[in-house]
Amino acid sequence: MSALYPSMLLLAVSLATTVHAESFTMAADGRFVSSERKLVLAREDYTATYQIGFGGEQQRVQFIGPVFPGYALPTSGTVTVHKTKPSVTDVQPVASPKGTVTKRMDLVNGSIVTEVTYAVAKTDSKENPAFRIILPLKPFAGNDAICNGLKVAMPLEKSANYTLASGTELTEFRLGTGDGQELGIRLLSPHEGVHLADCRHHPTPEQSLHLWIAIKDGTLRYQTCLLAVGEPFPRVDAKKR
Numbered sequence: 001m002s003a004l005y006p007s008m009l010l011l012a013v014s015l016a017t018t019v020h021a022e023s024f025t026m027a028a029d030g031r032f033v034s035s036e037r038k039l040v041l042a043r044e045d046y047t048a049t050y051q052i053g054f055g056g057e058q059q060r061v062q063f064i065g066p067v068f069p070g071y072a073l074p075t076s077g078t079v080t081v082h083k084t085k086p087s088v089t090d091v092q093p094v095a096s097p098k099g100t101v102t103k104r105m106d107l108v109n110g111s112i113v114t115e116v117t118y119a120v121a122k123t124d125s126k127e128n129p130a131f132r133i134i135l136p137l138k139p140f141a142g143n144d145a146i147c148n149g150l151k152v153a154m155p156l157e158k159s160a161n162y163t164l165a166s167g168t169e170l171t172e173f174r175l176g177t178g179d180g181q182e183l184g185i186r187l188l189s190p191h192e193g194v195h196l197a198d199c200r201h202h203p204t205p206e207q208s209l210h211l212w213i214a215i216k217d218g219t220l221r222y223q224t225c226l227l228a229v230g231e232p233f234p235r236v237d238a239k240k241r
Contacts, residue, residue, distance in 0.1 A: 021110075021225075021226060021228050021231045022034040022035045022036045022037065022039075022110075022226040023035045023110030023111075023226075024041070024107060024110055024111060024112055024225070024226070025086075025107070025110075026086040026088070026107045028081070029081065030042070030079060030081040030088040032107065032112050034226055037226075039052055039053065039054065039226070040052065040053060041105075041112060041224065043076075043090075045076060046076055047075075047076055048073060048074040048075050048077065048092045049062050049064050050062075050063040050103075051063070052183075052224075054136070054138075054139050055138065055139070058136055058138065058207070059136050059138050059139065060134075060136060061133065061134065061135060061136065061183065062133070063114075063132075063133055064131070064132040064133070064134065065116070065129070065130060065131035065132055066101060066116060066118055066129040066130065066131055066215060066220070067129060067130045067131065068094065068096070068120070068129050069123065069125040069129075070096070072094065072096045072097070073094075074092035074093060074094045074100075074101040075092060075093055075094075075095070076092065077090055077091045077092030077093055077100075077101075078090070078091050085106075086106065086107035087104065087105065087106045087107070088104070088105045089102065089103070089104045089105075090102070090103040090104075090105075094118070094120055097120040097121040097122070097123050098120065098121045099118060099119050099120030099121055100119055100120070101116065101117070101118045102115075102116070102117050102118070102119075103115070103116050108223070108234065108236050109234035109235055109236065110234055111184075111224060111233070111234040111236065112223070112224045112225070113222075113223050113224075113236055114221070114223075114224065115189075115219065115220070115221045116131060116215075116219070116220045116221075117218060117219050118218055119218075128192050128214040128215055128216070129214075129215045130212055130213060130214050130215060131212075131213045131215060131220050132210055132211070132212055132213075133210060133213075134199075134206075134208050134209075134210050135154075135175060135183075135208055135209040135210060135211070136207070136208050137156075137207050137208060137209070139177040139178050140154050140175055140176065140177060140183075140209060141154050141155060141156045141209070142154070142155070142156040142178075143175075143176030143177060143178055144176045145164070145165070145173060145174065145175050145176065145196060146172075146173070146174035146176075147165040147170055147172070147173055147174075147196060148167075148169070148170050148171065148172050150165070152164050152165045152196065154175070154176070154209055155198075158198060158200040158201070159198040159200075161198075162197050162198055162201040163195050163196070163197050164195075164196045164197060164198060164209070165195065165196040166193065166194065166195035166196070166197075167193065167195075168191070168192065168193045168194075170187075170194050171187045171188075172184075172185075172186050172187075172233065173185040173186070173196065173211065174227060174229075176229070180229050181226065181227070181229075182226070182227040182228070182229060182231075183224075183225075183226060184223070184224070184226070184227045184233055185211065185222060185224060186222060186223040186225075186233050186236075187213065187221075187222050188221040188222055188223060188236065189216070189220055189221035189222075190216045190217070191213050191214055191215065191216050191220065192214035192216045193213075193214045194211060194213045194214070195211070195212050196209065196211055197209065197212065223236055
Protein backbone atom coordinates (compact mmCIF):
# COMPACT_ATOMS: atom_id res chain seq x y z
CA MET A 1 0.00 0.00 0.00
CA SER A 2 1.38 3.41 -0.93
CA ALA A 3 0.44 6.66 0.72
CA LEU A 4 1.90 10.07 1.37
CA TYR A 5 2.13 11.19 4.96
CA PRO A 6 -0.52 13.63 5.96
CA SER A 7 0.83 16.98 7.04
CA MET A 8 2.87 16.05 10.04
CA LEU A 9 3.36 16.69 13.38
CA LEU A 10 6.39 17.60 15.24
CA LEU A 11 5.45 17.50 18.88
CA ALA A 12 6.83 20.12 21.26
CA VAL A 13 6.82 18.56 24.71
CA SER A 14 8.58 19.04 28.01
CA LEU A 15 11.39 16.66 28.91
CA ALA A 16 10.44 13.71 31.06
CA THR A 17 11.58 13.91 34.66
CA THR A 18 12.53 10.21 34.80
CA VAL A 19 15.82 9.68 32.98
CA HIS A 20 16.09 6.41 31.09
CA ALA A 21 16.27 5.28 27.53
CA GLU A 22 13.17 5.86 25.44
CA SER A 23 11.94 3.41 22.85
CA PHE A 24 10.45 4.33 19.50
CA THR A 25 7.27 2.68 18.26
CA MET A 26 5.72 3.01 14.80
CA ALA A 27 2.25 4.50 14.34
CA ALA A 28 -0.18 3.21 11.73
CA ASP A 29 0.61 6.16 9.43
CA GLY A 30 4.34 5.39 9.43
CA ARG A 31 5.50 7.98 11.97
CA PHE A 32 7.96 6.86 14.65
CA VAL A 33 7.02 8.10 18.14
CA SER A 34 9.08 7.92 21.34
CA SER A 35 7.62 6.33 24.46
CA GLU A 36 8.08 9.14 27.01
CA ARG A 37 8.46 12.58 25.43
CA LYS A 38 6.39 11.63 22.35
CA LEU A 39 9.09 12.91 20.02
CA VAL A 40 8.22 12.19 16.39
CA LEU A 41 10.44 11.15 13.50
CA ALA A 42 8.60 11.84 10.25
CA ARG A 43 8.55 14.21 7.31
CA GLU A 44 6.08 16.76 6.07
CA ASP A 45 4.40 15.88 2.79
CA TYR A 46 6.11 18.67 0.81
CA THR A 47 9.72 17.78 1.69
CA ALA A 48 12.12 14.85 1.46
CA THR A 49 13.71 15.71 4.83
CA TYR A 50 12.89 13.68 7.93
CA GLN A 51 12.92 15.50 11.26
CA ILE A 52 12.71 14.95 15.00
CA GLY A 53 11.20 17.88 16.89
CA PHE A 54 12.68 18.62 20.31
CA GLY A 55 10.56 21.73 20.73
CA GLY A 56 9.67 24.63 18.44
CA GLU A 57 10.51 25.12 14.79
CA GLN A 58 14.13 26.01 15.59
CA GLN A 59 14.65 22.81 17.61
CA ARG A 60 14.34 20.18 14.87
CA VAL A 61 16.99 17.61 14.07
CA GLN A 62 16.94 17.31 10.28
CA PHE A 63 18.12 14.32 8.24
CA ILE A 64 19.01 15.81 4.86
CA GLY A 65 20.13 14.00 1.76
CA PRO A 66 21.73 12.48 0.01
CA VAL A 67 23.40 15.77 -0.88
CA PHE A 68 24.66 15.53 -4.46
CA PRO A 69 27.29 17.86 -6.01
CA GLY A 70 26.03 21.43 -6.11
CA TYR A 71 23.89 20.73 -3.02
CA ALA A 72 21.26 19.00 -5.16
CA LEU A 73 18.69 17.16 -3.02
CA PRO A 74 15.86 14.67 -3.54
CA THR A 75 12.30 15.93 -3.37
CA SER A 76 9.13 14.59 -1.75
CA GLY A 77 8.27 11.12 -2.98
CA THR A 78 5.98 8.17 -2.34
CA VAL A 79 5.83 6.45 1.05
CA THR A 80 4.90 2.82 1.57
CA VAL A 81 3.92 1.78 5.09
CA HIS A 82 4.36 -1.98 5.30
CA LYS A 83 1.46 -3.95 6.76
CA THR A 84 3.31 -7.00 8.05
CA LYS A 85 6.26 -5.36 9.83
CA PRO A 86 7.17 -2.01 11.41
CA SER A 87 8.85 -0.63 8.32
CA VAL A 88 8.49 2.31 5.93
CA THR A 89 9.93 2.77 2.44
CA ASP A 90 10.13 6.22 0.84
CA VAL A 91 11.12 6.54 -2.85
CA GLN A 92 12.12 10.11 -3.69
CA PRO A 93 12.98 11.60 -7.12
CA VAL A 94 16.18 13.51 -7.85
CA ALA A 95 16.30 16.03 -10.70
CA SER A 96 20.09 16.42 -10.90
CA PRO A 97 21.70 13.98 -11.28
CA LYS A 98 18.51 12.39 -12.56
CA GLY A 99 17.40 9.33 -10.63
CA THR A 100 15.82 8.14 -7.41
CA VAL A 101 16.66 7.87 -3.73
CA THR A 102 15.20 5.10 -1.57
CA LYS A 103 14.96 5.50 2.20
CA ARG A 104 13.91 2.49 4.23
CA MET A 105 13.26 2.82 7.95
CA ASP A 106 12.86 -0.24 10.18
CA LEU A 107 11.95 -0.37 13.86
CA VAL A 108 14.64 -2.45 15.59
CA ASN A 109 14.67 -2.94 19.38
CA GLY A 110 13.09 0.45 20.01
CA SER A 111 15.43 2.26 17.63
CA ILE A 112 15.12 3.27 13.97
CA VAL A 113 17.49 1.77 11.41
CA THR A 114 17.54 3.79 8.19
CA GLU A 115 19.06 2.65 4.92
CA VAL A 116 19.58 5.29 2.24
CA THR A 117 20.44 4.19 -1.31
CA TYR A 118 20.36 5.96 -4.65
CA ALA A 119 20.34 5.18 -8.36
CA VAL A 120 21.26 8.27 -10.36
CA ALA A 121 22.85 9.16 -13.68
CA LYS A 122 26.64 9.21 -13.76
CA THR A 123 28.36 12.58 -13.57
CA ASP A 124 31.93 13.82 -13.99
CA SER A 125 32.08 15.00 -10.39
CA LYS A 126 34.67 13.37 -8.11
CA GLU A 127 32.76 14.57 -5.05
CA ASN A 128 31.11 11.92 -2.90
CA PRO A 129 27.41 12.36 -2.27
CA ALA A 130 26.94 13.08 1.42
CA PHE A 131 24.31 12.97 4.14
CA ARG A 132 23.77 15.84 6.54
CA ILE A 133 22.24 15.66 10.03
CA ILE A 134 21.50 19.14 11.37
CA LEU A 135 21.63 19.56 15.16
CA PRO A 136 19.94 22.79 16.33
CA LEU A 137 21.76 24.79 19.01
CA LYS A 138 18.89 24.06 21.37
CA PRO A 139 18.98 21.46 22.92
CA PHE A 140 22.54 20.44 21.89
CA ALA A 141 24.79 23.49 22.43
CA GLY A 142 26.22 23.56 25.94
CA ASN A 143 26.21 19.78 26.19
CA ASP A 144 28.79 17.14 25.29
CA ALA A 145 28.99 14.77 22.36
CA ILE A 146 30.61 11.38 22.88
CA CYS A 147 32.23 10.38 19.58
CA ASN A 148 33.51 6.79 19.65
CA GLY A 149 33.95 7.20 23.40
CA LEU A 150 35.76 10.56 23.21
CA LYS A 151 34.06 13.52 24.89
CA VAL A 152 33.72 16.58 22.66
CA ALA A 153 32.16 19.87 23.80
CA MET A 154 29.29 21.32 21.77
CA PRO A 155 29.80 24.93 22.91
CA LEU A 156 27.10 27.50 23.59
CA GLU A 157 29.13 30.15 21.78
CA LYS A 158 30.72 29.81 18.36
CA SER A 159 33.59 27.34 18.63
CA ALA A 160 37.23 28.28 18.03
CA ASN A 161 37.43 25.79 15.18
CA TYR A 162 34.88 24.73 12.59
CA THR A 163 35.46 20.99 13.04
CA LEU A 164 34.78 19.52 16.48
CA ALA A 165 35.48 15.88 15.58
CA SER A 166 36.24 14.06 12.34
CA GLY A 167 37.58 10.82 10.92
CA THR A 168 36.99 7.81 8.71
CA GLU A 169 36.71 5.50 11.73
CA LEU A 170 34.04 7.42 13.65
CA THR A 171 30.79 5.44 13.89
CA GLU A 172 29.07 6.29 17.21
CA PHE A 173 27.76 9.67 18.27
CA ARG A 174 26.01 10.25 21.60
CA LEU A 175 24.73 13.81 21.43
CA GLY A 176 23.73 15.32 24.76
CA THR A 177 20.37 17.07 24.97
CA GLY A 178 20.46 17.86 28.70
CA ASP A 179 18.80 16.28 31.75
CA GLY A 180 20.77 13.06 31.29
CA GLN A 181 19.41 12.43 27.80
CA GLU A 182 21.25 11.74 24.54
CA LEU A 183 20.36 11.41 20.88
CA GLY A 184 22.24 8.40 19.56
CA ILE A 185 23.42 8.19 15.95
CA ARG A 186 25.38 5.08 14.97
CA LEU A 187 26.74 4.52 11.46
CA LEU A 188 26.25 0.89 10.45
CA SER A 189 27.73 0.98 6.95
CA PRO A 190 31.23 1.98 5.80
CA HIS A 191 31.68 5.64 4.90
CA GLU A 192 34.33 7.90 3.38
CA GLY A 193 34.56 10.16 6.43
CA VAL A 194 32.37 12.07 8.85
CA HIS A 195 32.75 15.29 10.75
CA LEU A 196 30.89 17.03 13.55
CA ALA A 197 31.13 20.75 12.90
CA ASP A 198 29.87 24.15 14.05
CA CYS A 199 27.77 25.69 11.27
CA ARG A 200 28.16 29.15 12.80
CA HIS A 201 31.45 29.20 10.85
CA HIS A 202 29.68 28.94 7.48
CA PRO A 203 29.90 32.00 5.16
CA THR A 204 26.21 32.44 5.93
CA PRO A 205 26.17 31.43 9.61
CA GLU A 206 23.62 28.79 10.61
CA GLN A 207 22.41 28.43 14.20
CA SER A 208 23.25 24.75 14.35
CA LEU A 209 25.88 22.06 14.44
CA HIS A 210 25.89 19.22 11.97
CA LEU A 211 27.14 15.76 11.15
CA TRP A 212 28.36 15.56 7.54
CA ILE A 213 28.82 11.99 6.30
CA ALA A 214 30.50 11.15 2.98
CA ILE A 215 28.59 8.18 1.56
CA LYS A 216 30.54 5.15 0.34
CA ASP A 217 29.45 2.84 -2.50
CA GLY A 218 26.00 4.40 -2.81
CA THR A 219 24.63 3.23 0.56
CA LEU A 220 24.34 4.76 4.02
CA ARG A 221 22.87 2.77 6.89
CA TYR A 222 22.50 4.32 10.33
CA GLN A 223 20.68 3.87 13.64
CA THR A 224 18.77 6.59 15.48
CA CYS A 225 17.78 6.18 19.13
CA LEU A 226 17.12 8.03 22.38
CA LEU A 227 19.44 7.09 25.23
CA ALA A 228 20.17 7.82 28.86
CA VAL A 229 23.75 8.90 29.52
CA GLY A 230 26.00 5.84 29.37
CA GLU A 231 23.27 3.51 28.17
CA PRO A 232 24.38 1.22 25.31
CA PHE A 233 22.92 1.48 21.84
CA PRO A 234 20.13 -1.03 21.18
CA ARG A 235 21.42 -4.17 19.51
CA VAL A 236 21.32 -4.19 15.71
CA ASP A 237 22.66 -6.74 13.25
CA ALA A 238 24.86 -4.50 11.11
CA LYS A 239 24.72 -6.92 8.18
CA LYS A 240 20.96 -7.33 7.88
CA ARG A 241 18.08 -5.00 7.23
